[in-house]
Amino acid sequence: MTNPNTSRPDRPELQKAVQAFVDAGFAGLHLRVNDEQGEWTGSAGVSKLGETAKPPTDGRFWAGSSVKPFTATAVVQLVGEGRLGLDAPVAGHLPELGLDDRITVRMLLDHTSGLFSYTGEYYPDGTIAEGIPATGKAWMDSRLHTYRPQELVRLALSKPARFEPGADFGYSNTNYTLAALLIERIAGRPYGDEMRERILRPLGLHDTVLAGETTELPEPHAHGYCRYEDAGEWKVADVSRQNISMMPGAGGMISTTRDLHTFFSALNGGKLLPAPLLAEMRTPHGPLGYGLGLFAQDLGPDGGGTVYHHNGGAPGGYGALMYSSPDGSRTLTAGLTTGDADVDPAQAFPAALDALVKEVFRAGRPAA
Secondary structure, rough: OOOOOOOOEEHHHHHHHHHHHHHHHOOOOEEEEEEOOEEEEEEEEEOOOOOOOOOOOOEEEOOOHHHHHHHHHHHHHHHHHOOOOOOOOOOOOEEEEOOOOOHHHHHHOOOOOOOOOOOEEEOOOOOOOOOOOOOOHHHHHHHHOOOOOOHHHHHHHHHOOOOOOOOOOOOOOOHHHHHHHHHHHHHOHHHHHHHHHHHHHOOOOOEEEEEEEEOOOOOOOOOOOEEEOOEEEEEEOOOOOOOOOOOOOOOOEEEEEHHHHHHHHHHHOOOEEEEEEEHHHHOEEOOOHHHHHHHHEOOOOOOOOOOEEOOOOOOOOOOEEEEOOOOOOOOEEEEOOOOHHHHOOHHHHHHHHHHHHHHHHHHOOOOO
16 A cells, blocks of 8 residues: 555555654654665645645755765865875964864864854753854844855854864854865865865755755645743744854755665765765764764664764754765655744654664664
């Protein structure tokens, strides 16, 4: 039996796992799975509040930090070409920024530079150090603003570092905006042009945008919503329009589940980097198992073993999932949207995500 909303025969276990996100309060999720049984796509929820149509399985979405492996791959390719050293100081390539000489290329990619994140920092004691508006009404009012990467980095450098370079792990968007500037300096052309030549064009990623000042999300797309407080009143607004320049190299990306699958399968399948550099990229460090632009996660022998991933979230309304087996033969990519429900992602998201990932990657899945 074939479901008209999917691209392959029914896989009710996957549809159930997708529906769990909607049951948890998200507006919608669309999923693409590629594995031994072929390709499956499905969705649940709504594409737009007040309507009944499901999110399009080929829809575009703001993919946020899922761009970081793209940026890291280009940097590591430059390393492989002998044009950049992983353990070379970044300051020598970008002297105008006044970076700490101890910060290396590797420290940018594995988030051990200690640099303040220009989107703000949340400290263990509950205090918040603000950066550019990234949440709530302040972000709503500025979400179409165009930023320049240099101004974002200079804002970060005006704040105290979180720790000495190399002394700890601290996820920071500043690291990857610096990586984008580094790509530009070494390549001698804009980050977006270099990414198109190195990754987008060779892989045929026609629906992916990584740079510029784009504010329009091309059709088809699901609508994402931001729930925010304004003068003591809670409001919900459609945030399908937002400016991609907010996080160049770090979170500024429009993509589709198909393009994310194609990229992550190619990366993990060894098509973008020689084996030694791919191994370097995927070697986990620190408390979160972060390598150079991606996470390594052990699902356990019954959950599917090791997977590599980098999910993403735009400041309001949108999220992305991107997972792969070590050889790139099994992938999970998804786009999700928030709606008008009072959902705390920290509570609702992890359980649904864990169930979905284990459903896709669990060991012993029979071949088609």
